[in-house]
Amino acid sequence: MEYCNCSQCETPLTGKRYVLRQDQPTCLPCYEDKFANKCEKCEKAIGTDFKDLSYKGRHWHEACFLCWGCQNSLANQQFVAKDTGLYCPDCYDGKFAQRCDCCSNTFKHGMQKFEYSGKKFHHECFTCSECSEPIGNNSFVPKDEGKLVCMPCYNEKFAQKCAKCNEVLLQGGVTFRENAFHRECFLCTGCDTELANVKFATKDDQPYCPDCYIKTFAKICEKCDQPIAGLGQATKYVAFEGRQWHADCFICQKCEKSLLGQGFLVCEGQVVCPDCGKNM
Template structure:
């Protein structure tokens, strides 16, 4: 059955003198339109009929009276709002609930304002300032201390040490030797120039040496095993006249018993316990 040009497209009722709604250039009576095409409110789940304002946002619909902040229930019609986890929030509630707090002034950093982040904390741009000159640091390089954050020029002026080797400022990774500061990369063996920052080392005449260089150049040799004697890590050694021994090497030349803390006898280059040395012509 065809409809007259001004009949409801759905129920064919004449629309002359009646309220109607056009959809896709086709007229519908209000009842048919609401039944066939109306949206449903996200808040109350009721139908948003043609005589009600339908507020639309990101595929969802609300009655005008239902378009409110989910926290304070304030109407959001023609007001700024944000969504979080599909909840509608006014700017104030969003700021109180979701926005970061400034590490310096403890006030909310409002949405849309610029914030600075460093080591998991947040600041207003105007609160993130150098502790010395009080100028905003922004995205410029900074150096942190327990007393606060400093721009590089102020840190160098107030706190920086200068490397004893290259004479340049030390901003991190300082090593102290002879009560003087060094860059890690400048603290080198005086013999082979190897970095010593994570190595054991010895000093001679106030110069640092790696163990290999020190042993080769300066270490005394054990009279028994001929290996270097360094005294590192509390290692003990024995000295007698112009000879030295590792404590574990200071043994009787005949029976190998340890002579540490014991009396001993010598003959030429040999050392003996008293028992083995009895009857032997000795040097002492």
């Protein structure tokens, strides 16, 4: 029979329980006094008759491994560490978890959270103020009083729309008479030519390309039979008894002398200078 003594106090260990530590036998009193882990809660040694529960270098008796809030056992349960304390999920949420700025309920561990303008929301609380549907990770537009509007609702109810096709203007267009148009929708009233970035004329609040405006509305010169029009600049012309002439075309129909600033006569429907009129 082999005989051995405690490596610490030399007490004979024959027939007794002991702990073999680093290949050296140690009696139970010496082990608990010198080597056993101390419990974080009761500060007593965790002897060989007790289960040693550990977390990040700290140790507890199984009976001492409790939630710091409700004092329920955390053995074989999920827990959350906060500073030096350990908490069951419910106590942690109630004591430390952030709260939704809409419903004031806590964000439980692992729960999805949305943040906007310094506020935090549950998925079901981060909603469109118009349709009440969750916005999630989709685009939205902030409105007055902190309201948020999802893009479908914004486009339907608030977005600027084209005066011609009534579709939403997603980027820069053309403004005419306080109405907005897509560039491809701003067309000549006469021929549907696109008018964006080109000169155009207006008549009765309708836009026209130069050709259509001249063709439809311009006065015709009595002499050259061409339209009297000067889009974008003043055009000099002479009007008399419902008839019009370009300034350069207002000449005596006999001698072709300019009549601008001169007296003239109308003889047999012809405009002539006084000298030619005497001979008619």
